Amino acid sequence: MTVTLLAPRLILSGGGSVSKVAEVLAQLGLSRPLVVTDPWMASSGTVERCLEPLRAAGITPGLFHETVPDPTDEVVAAGVRAFRAGDYDCLIGFGGGSPMDTAKAMAILAAAPEGVHIRAFKVPAGANNGAVPVICIPTTAGTGSEATRFTVITDTANDEKMLIAGLGALPLAAIVDHQLTWTVPPRTVADTGVDSLTHALEAFVSRKANPFSDDYARLAMRLIAPNLRRAYADAQNGGGGARDEEAREAMMRGAMLAGLAFSNASVALVHGMSRPIGAHFHVPHGLSNAMLLPAVTRFGLQSALPRYAEAARIMGVAGEGEGDQSAAARLVEELEALNRDLSVPSPASHGIAADRWDGLLETMAAQALASGSPANNPRVPDAGEIVALYREVYA
Numbered sequence: 001m002t003v004t005l006l007a008p009r010l011i012l013s014g015g016g017s018v019s020k021v022a023e024v025l026a027q028l029g030l031s032r033p034l035v036v037t038d039p040w041m042a043s044s045g046t047v048e049r050c051l052e053p054l055r056a057a058g059i060t061p062g063l064f065h066e067t068v069p070d071p072t073d074e075v076v077a078a079g080v081r082a083f084r085a086g087d088y089d090c091l092i093g094f095g096g097g098s099p100m101d102t103a104k105a106m107a108i109l110a111a112a113p114e115g116v117h118i119r120a121f122k123v124p125a126g127a128n129n130g131a132v133p134v135i136c137i138p139t140t141a142g143t144g145s146e147a148t149r150f151t152v153i154t155d156t157a158n159d160e161k162m163l164i165a166g167l168g169a170l171p172l173a174a175i176v177d178h179q180l181t182w183t184v185p186p187r188t189v190a191d192t193g194v195d196s197l198t199h200a201l202e203a204f205v206s207r208k209a210n211p212f213s214d215d216y217a218r219l220a221m222r223l224i225a226p227n228l229r230r231a232y233a234d235a236q237n238g239g240g241g242a243r244d245e246e247a248r249e250a251m252m253r254g255a256m257l258a259g260l261a262f263s264n265a266s267v268a269l270v271h272g273m274s275r276p277i278g279a280h281f282h283v284p285h286g287l288s289n290a291m292l293l294p295a296v297t298r299f300g301l302q303s304a305l306p307r308y309a310e311a312a313r314i315m316g317v318a319g320e321g322e323g324d325q326s327a328a329a330r331l332v333e334e335l336e337a338l339n340r341d342l343s344v345p346s347p348a349s350h351g352i353a354a355d356r357w358d359g360l361l362e363t364m365a366a367q368a369l370a371s372g373s374p375a376n377n378p379r380v381p382d383a384g385e386i387v388a389l390y391r392e393v394y395a
């Protein structure tokens with residue numbers, strides 16, 4: 001089986017590794033970065049963890065701190081204008097998935113002729129073109145965007161979350177420093193943690209799974225499953241007393257490995273369904289995945305039973321000698337228990353009351369099918385089945 005592995009050229013990991021950002025740029029022959037981040041990172045001073053080491057190395061970094069959650073084409077265009085207004089040779093995405101995706105989309109657009117809109121690179125076109133070098137430094141654990149060839153940008157003209165894929169979106173380097181997650185609120189620790197578990201599980205059952213992606217997915221599940229509740233408790237503890245550094249580092253590495261897995265195997269129905277929810281209801285990406293994960297996993301269980309059963313064993317919720325049917329059932333039970341333990345809110349509590357959906361269900365089912373992700377699902381659903389799932393999950 002011929003398999004291609006797509007990954008950043010350099011990945012630096014470990015507590016405090018963000019302090020080596022100038023050395024990473026030097027290794028890559030880069031010296032004039034524009035740092036791309038969100039307003040909180042700037043106002044809280046957190047972005048100084050990246051800026052200060054750059055200045056100490058004699059580098060004068062630019063700063064674009066206007067990114068928004070679920071980044072939009074308009075913010076990407078504003079970022080490209082900022083990039084073109086300066087003499088920059090690279091971009092540093094510093095933050096959660098939103099700033100990182102913004103930087104990746106800016107990198108693609110900045111390498112295109114003036115006036116081209118980012119939707120020109122929407123899948124199925126993809127962006128295998130050249131791009132401005134991007135270094136990603138995640139501060140949530142996590143989307144895994146620091147290691148993937150994707151960026152997700154909302155087209156404000158029609159409220160659609162566009163998937164942009166290709167080598168042009170793949171970061172040249174990533175610095176994965178779990179100490180940057182100390183300040184993440186518990187809700188976001190939980191949502192981004194379930195997001196990373198969803199990435200690993202969906203890559204593992206995907207019809208595009210391959211030996212490379214399987215290895216990364218297995219490693220990711222092995223790291224995330226026993227540490228997500230610990231990381232959540234650590235965030236709730238708010239740093240009072242000793243940090244659970246072991247759990248936080250495991251979550252950060254697990255999120256990046258899950259990113260490598262789905263970057264090479266794609267995702268499946270959970271992501272296909274969560275994207276329209278994010279676009280229509282502005283539910284945070286990780287949360288919309290978490291809300292769907294147990295029900296969609298139960299929906300597809302019989303179509304990839306051995307894989308789901310192995311995932312249960314890897315996550316430590318089924319015994320090695322346990323039969324596939326029983327092991328896979330335990331996986332669904334664990335995902336439901338995880339949502340309870342992480343207080344994943346019900347959709348209704350997020351203001352998505354079922355009666356608001358009448359006109360939207362068909363649109364969301366169509367968008368889910370058009371997203372391409374469901375085609376990677378072992379059991380490719382039809383629009384009616386997706387509508388039924390939405391009703392079940394959001395009843």
Ligand SMILES: NC(=O)c1ccc[n+]([C@@H]2O[C@H](COP(=O)([O-])OP(=O)(O)OC[C@H]3O[C@@H](n4cnc5c(N)ncnc54)[C@H](O)[C@@H]3O)[C@@H](O)[C@H]2O)c1
Pocket residue numbers: 038040041068069070071095096097098099101139140142143144145148149150151152180181182183184185188192285286
């Ligand atoms: N490109 C990919 O492969 C990929 C994969 C999954 C998700 N995504 C995208 O990523 C985005 C979601 O990213 P996310 O879940 O990381 O959330 P986010 O980047 O939108 O951040 C969520 C909130 O957490 C805050 N935050 C982030 N790091 C923090 C820290 N260390 N301390 C305190 N607050 C912090 C942010 O300021 C923001 O208010 C979505 O747009 C989604 O589409 C992309």
Ligand SMILES: CCCCCCO
Pocket residue numbers: 150152163266267271373
């Ligand atoms: C192939 C789909 C990639 C999804 C990116 C995270 O939402």
